[in-house]
Amino acid sequence: MKILISNDDGYQSPGIAALANALQQFSEVTVIAPDRDRSGASNSLTLENPIRARQHENGFISVNGTPTDCVHVAITGLLEEEPDMVVAGINNGANMGDDVLYSGTVAAATEGRFLGLPAMAISINSFSPQHLESAARAALELVQRLSDPSLTTEMILNVNVPDLPWSEIKGYQSTRLGHRHKAEPVYKERDPRGHPIYWVGPPGAEQDAGPGTDFYAVRSGYVSVTPLKVDLTNHQQLQQTAAWLKDI
Numbered sequence: 001m002k003i004l005i006s007n008d009d010g011y012q013s014p015g016i017a018a019l020a021n022a023l024q025q026f027s028e029v030t031v032i033a034p035d036r037d038r039s040g041a042s043n044s045l046t047l048e049n050p051i052r053a054r055q056h057e058n059g060f061i062s063v064n065g066t067p068t069d070c071v072h073v074a075i076t077g078l079l080e081e082e083p084d085m086v087v088a089g090i091n092n093g094a095n096m097g098d099d100v101l102y103s104g105t106v107a108a109a110t111e112g113r114f115l116g117l118p119a120m121a122i123s124i125n126s127f128s129p130q131h132l133e134s135a136a137r138a139a140l141e142l143v144q145r146l147s148d149p150s151l152t153t154e155m156i157l158n159v160n161v162p163d164l165p166w167s168e169i170k171g172y173q174s175t176r177l178g179h180r181h182k183a184e185p186v187y188k189e190r191d192p193r194g195h196p197i198y199w200v201g202p203p204g205a206e207q208d209a210g211p212g213t214d215f216y217a218v219r220s221g222y223v224s225v226t227p228l229k230v231d232l233t234n235h236q237q238l239q240q241t242a243a244w245l246k247d248i
């Protein structure tokens with residue numbers, strides 16, 4: 001089995017090394033990741049500039065682009081053989097609820113959705129994780145389980161792991177995405193010339209975060225596994241939209 005590993009924290013992130021290390025025990029691994037932190041890049045592609053790939057001493061390949069660039073370029077030409085699946089992470093910080101819309105980690109997995117096996121994004125619930133080995137172990141267990149070719153392709157799993165020693169993790173839970181409140185305000189400052197500048201603020205607090213959600217599972221000490229789909233159509237509103245269009 002061949003696995004393509006990427007992330008949005010950059011090829012030097014400890015999380016991607018932990019993930020590559022774990023999955024190497026089970027499969028042939030190629031690491032292609034952004035050359036710097038591209039968290040929040042979502043599904044963006046670089047269209048106006050050339051994309052360059054550089055191989056490093058440890059075999060990892062860095063790309064001067066986004067997570068989606070990395071996976072797109074890898075599976076459409078850079079790699080000689082198509083991988084069976086993409087695994088993205090281990091991201092510094094959880095990607096739960098509305099975070100998945102902005103996440104480059106989830107985007108990297110999404111870009112691998114047409115390969116032979118389900119794609120997976122994996123994140124740990126801390127910005128300075130102490131227990132990457134727990135998330136790496138969860139990644140390995142899940143990938144071993146996913147290597148069954150009868151599983152549907154186009155399946156994307158969004159995995160979030162509590163930053164706890166493995167012995168304190170209670171197991172796996174399948175979850176739905178929760179929701180957050182509106183984001184916190186931007187930080188507004190002045191640059192040295194007196195012009196206003198803005199820093200994007202923190203995400204909103206958890207809103208829909210009760211039992212059944214990713215937020216709840218991780219808070220309760222479980223590895224949260226959410227199946228995602230890319231269809232953004234609001235099927236429930238199709239009829240209403242058609243009716244409304246008639247009146248124009």
Ligand code: MN
Pocket residue numbers: 008009038039040091092105
């Ligand atoms: Mn990130």
